[in-house]
Amino acid sequence: MIADKIHISERFLAVRSQTEKICEPLKIEDYVVQPIVDVSPPKWHLGHTTWFFETFVLKPNHKGYQEFDSNYNYLFNSYYESAGARVIRTDRGNITRPGVEEVMQYRAYVNEHMREFLNTNYDERLESLIELGLQHEQQHQELLIYDIKYILGKNPLFPAYSNNPRAESSDKTPLEWLEIKEGIYEIGYNDAGFSFDNEHGYHKTYLNDFAIANRLVTNREYLEFMEAGGYENFRHWLSEAWEWVKENEIEAPEHWHRVDGQWHHYNLNGGLTAINMDAPVTHISFFEADAFAKWKGLRLPTEQEWEVACLNFGLIDSNSNFSESGQYEPVPSQNNNQLNGDCWEWTASAYRPYPYYKAPEGAVGEYNGKFMVNQMVLRGGSCATPRDHIRPTYRNFFHPHLRWMFSGIRLAKDI
């Protein structure tokens, strides 16, 4: 038990400090803004993840704990109706105080009290809640990277977040099809260790024969779609997708820019740079992934197919490109069939509850279940996901028009 306490305390501090590390290259100005509703100010992420521990762990459980500032519940609650009133989401980018310094003090204060709490009157029954807080913080680490990329990438100066040398890869993994036989398979989380409620219950599913691609669609392949007039032909697009294309004048993935007739893209590393044609295409919406697959005469895998394929072929490869690489961009496939890292993969499945799904009681019950409509499931993690955060059963979800995250395409087909 002592060992466990040490473990959770260390893990707590490791996760918490990683969040701050992600923000290190930022200027104070970068912490404040919210250019679109989906992007939150980095300062808000820093406060909100801290508020989670203060609100759900310290205040109800740590005797004698003094709230850092009674206004912070209002400022840093995200969407927990159970937790009271909050700044409306679109106003997050208008809030300049508390400043970055005060938010960092808030983090230090809560960290110190968490450390104290974990080392003294910690109750094992809280372990899953604390682990939820850490997983939650890891999710926000990933969102932070998307949001920082959006904030800097939409700036007319295209400032780089980092300027590291980029390993020039010349690998070109040929497309191969991995086959799965029809039958009953079992999916969903069924293990010890942490998992989200939406990965339950563990259940049977029937799959038909199908094949899934051994790698993600590359920038080169996607550019072929663009050059074949993919964005101009309604036949490839869902009806709402076509409206979205027209209304927003979409003609390329997010963060792509035509410079002197050549497509470039904004990367956190290096700013505006030439596109590596062998790397996976990313920053595309479900609408685009679906249109691309239709244009190819293929389709996206369902999340059931994806999970079964992952369990059969993928397993999380330790060479996969997760956030630990620190480069925050997809890289060309290393030919090892990994189904993880680089980009979240849009599936053909709408985000709905599994059989036997029950949302937990209390505020944490608002974590996943209430979003189960009008969104699509993505699988596999990305170059902005911490390696120890992802599992084959992990269900991510976004609205079908969104694309500021690292999203990509893995193709499938009937056989």
Add this chain to the structure above:
Amino acid sequence: MIADKIHISERFLAVRSQTEKICEPLKIEDYVVQPIVDVSPPKWHLGHTTWFFETFVLKPNHKGYQEFDSNYNYLFNSYYESAGARVIRTDRGNITRPGVEEVMQYRAYVNEHMREFLNTNYDERLESLIELGLQHEQQHQELLIYDIKYILGKNPLFPAYSNNPRAESSDKTPLEWLEIKEGIYEIGYNDAGFSFDNEHGYHKTYLNDFAIANRLVTNREYLEFMEAGGYENFRHWLSEAWEWVKENEIEAPEHWHRVDGQWHHYNLNGGLTAINMDAPVTHISFFEADAFAKWKGLRLPTEQEWEVACLNFGLIDSNSNFSESGQYEPVPSQNNNQLNGDCWEWTASAYRPYPYYKAPEGAVGEYNGKFMVNQMVLRGGSCATPRDHIRPTYRNFFHPHLRWMFSGIRLAKDI
């Protein structure tokens, strides 16, 4: 073959005249307006269903056919990108010419040429296209009824569409649970006769043990939810549903009005009337159906569960309440487990393609497939559905916030 020609010609005229019969009680003024984007002017329905036959059957196949008016393609195309430019949907209610008289002349002209075509140079290979046109017209008959109800029901005078005596039913079917055992089941259309592309392919699915209610949720039961504060408690609602409730100040089903402290509802028959508490609740959105089920500690069935249950218990009951009854309102259950008629039943399933689904080539390929995102499946037909239009495999679909149609709730649960 001669027999078939006669048959299709008769069926053609029968379906076509039914559309006009639905409009008979209208005043000319009622044919013109579009109070919300989802409602089309009755005049437009009359023209659009005719345009379908002119555009897809007569013009390409009936030698020497002279188009009635070259402007009508622009006026009466709904959403077929393949068929050229069209009046934008929100403008349909601003178009006063052609008037009802001209549209009726257009119908007569196309009917006459279709009759001629079906009796002379008719090619059997067109049968499925013509049948599609008739099924399409039946769908618009149903929409016509919804739209007429909306146009009259939102009028401050609450004019009645009909004033027929209403059979006072005192039947109260007790709620019973019909059970299905876990296992592999086959669903989807697998028969001769007409079906839509979205009912294919016929495929296996794995179901867990479950039970489904023998009847729809009644107005009485729904009122309990309302009186228990159902519309004020975020805990029952999906996040987007809760936003919808707040933004639109929803507090009761569509067409409900509080008169002197008592809930009434607008019915086509009789106008504003007291609510029959034993009749199924209707005009509710998926958001409300889902919230009600959660409040009950139950859930909606998936479409797979629904279809298997229907095949096991329901079969289309000849006593079910379809449009042939002419009363266009749900009635108390007659205790026969029918899963058809009265109200379309919201399922827990998002509208996505079945395994092996392929959209047909050409303009008719735009019929179903392009709507397969952000919508939910409904099953079973309603009091506005023609009896010969419905099948156990029939997949209807609407956005989760819509409720101007006859939609209702059948509950399910794990066992």
Add this chain to the structure above:
Amino acid sequence: MIADKIHISERFLAVRSQTEKICEPLKIEDYVVQPIVDVSPPKWHLGHTTWFFETFVLKPNHKGYQEFDSNYNYLFNSYYESAGARVIRTDRGNITRPGVEEVMQYRAYVNEHMREFLNTNYDERLESLIELGLQHEQQHQELLIYDIKYILGKNPLFPAYSNNPRAESSDKTPLEWLEIKEGIYEIGYNDAGFSFDNEHGYHKTYLNDFAIANRLVTNREYLEFMEAGGYENFRHWLSEAWEWVKENEIEAPEHWHRVDGQWHHYNLNGGLTAINMDAPVTHISFFEADAFAKWKGLRLPTEQEWEVACLNFGLIDSNSNFSESGQYEPVPSQNNNQLNGDCWEWTASAYRPYPYYKAPEGAVGEYNGKFMVNQMVLRGGSCATPRDHIRPTYRNFFHPHLRWMFSGIRLAKDI
């Protein structure tokens, strides 16, 4: 007094029947719709003008008068906060009942009771109120013509309202400048007879030397502006005007259409027709009038200048083109310096109260004063104005972006 009673009774019926005459060429369908917020359904105009007499004259003054239908106050109130709740303006085009027939019965009923009232217990003190009702109805006659033109002119079939032979005029009045000397002038209404509150008080104003054009700007002159790139050069435009041009992709006056490379316009008489280049340009916004004048190096007259010029040169010419001509379109100038008829003339003046202005007590106090912000004054009447409705002191007003009415340009300059 008897004479007066007869006079007002006759005048009442004459004005009322003129409203109905304007609607005669309409189909029932045309009476119902509201394609933009500024356009009201003709059926609504018919009801609203009747409601004015029922609400302000009959109900408070005619003993024993029975309201026609208690719902009509809600249906036909326009903007009188004092008169209770009302259909929100944007919903007027969704109201199909009462139908045209019932509204005509409502008119007949109120007419009959007004006739009875005027012939029996009529109180002279009500004369100005009744006259206000008649002037109000004449204003709605003019709006009816604009609205009918918009409803038919935006229909893809461009149906004609009338098909009368059009006198081909070859008159080309040369532009001349009428000069006024600087000094103190008196303006505003100062006579017996009817006038609106906004024409008061009669007051002194100081004018500098100026000159005003003897005729309106013609289509030929306006086309020169268009062909000189007037709509593409921000320099001519007010800032809000330029935003309006860009956002709405304005490139010609309202109701102009390019057919096979030639500009045509929709006219009530004849439908889509070639443009008479010698006729005054019409259906332009203040934004366009102001931009045209700036492009010419000239300006619009202030309303004070206009009124003084009118009193000096114009007087209402009995040959001017008012609604009695029944042709409802501007015609080439007959070289007589008339400042009335054809088109309302945008002035440089914002619509604000005159010195000493006081709004009347009661509901009629809502008639003019509450609109005195963000609108511009127009003067002179149009081809849709009844001749006996206009005066040199008459102040019309519209928002600067509107142009569905007969509006035009008279130029002025400093000398």
Add this chain to the structure above:
Amino acid sequence: MIADKIHISERFLAVRSQTEKICEPLKIEDYVVQPIVDVSPPKWHLGHTTWFFETFVLKPNHKGYQEFDSNYNYLFNSYYESAGARVIRTDRGNITRPGVEEVMQYRAYVNEHMREFLNTNYDERLESLIELGLQHEQQHQELLIYDIKYILGKNPLFPAYSNNPRAESSDKTPLEWLEIKEGIYEIGYNDAGFSFDNEHGYHKTYLNDFAIANRLVTNREYLEFMEAGGYENFRHWLSEAWEWVKENEIEAPEHWHRVDGQWHHYNLNGGLTAINMDAPVTHISFFEADAFAKWKGLRLPTEQEWEVACLNFGLIDSNSNFSESGQYEPVPSQNNNQLNGDCWEWTASAYRPYPYYKAPEGAVGEYNGKFMVNQMVLRGGSCATPRDHIRPTYRNFFHPHLRWMFSGIRLAKDI
């Protein structure tokens, strides 16, 4: 001439450093955001005022001048169509780079080159352009104060900008009426020294007898209006004003908050504080000023009346409360009839060109003239206006619904 060069060089640096002084109390975070479209980020003001000198003075006139950064034209152009593309106004708050430090370097760089230019190859013919740049910067100093107040005052923490002791005034100036006789008066700028184009031409105007209040309306008087139900009674309001009140749920001036049942307001000095009832009411829209005056049975003065009264009674009083006081809030009147300082005073006049008005050629011609529609004139300067920036002829203008600036009410009446 040497003397003049020294003078303009000193004045240049004095004005420029005042801008920076205003920003001194800010945190870096405060410089970045744009909570509403009317508020610009302080960082943007700092850059934009500098861009003015770089673009209009240095680049065209200072030989060998190297642009600081070629991206800055795009970033810091406000609305000059002549000066090329620019960040759309609503996006200003999403631009984090250049940061405050770089913008300050930009200021220093341009200051240094301006100093060099003014001391060497300066051409007297540029004097009026440079003075325009300085007046422009003073206008932005005032906007900076409004915007900082909005950014801090809408923050849930209500941080104070300063915490200086506040002189408790117990002065209560009784309301007196200053009378002006009817006659011809001359207004507009007619002097040496700087003035804006919109103050020209100097011209005659006719005024009737009127009286104007000797002081602004106080918070106490305004609260009486509120407590008399002023915000709930449509009769006091212009039609568009009433819509604005309802839609925005307006019930008090901007920056007022009810704390424990007592009205407080946010002040730059001290944050959320009790209201000094003797101080002038401020942060009200024209709509509110007009409604208040109507409720009193009085009216606002026209700008002609105001200017004549100012020339007769007011003159700019050296005791008036301008920005030099550094307290940035209106104070109780010192009983000296001053018509300047404290609050801009809404007049009854729409902002339109004076007789003989001509916009200058070139980009500076976009300064005033293009805004002359849909705005109202305000007079007199405020507690955020530099004393040497204001004149009796100075015409400020805002849209009638705006109120984030220091705006107030001076009453007038006919006599």
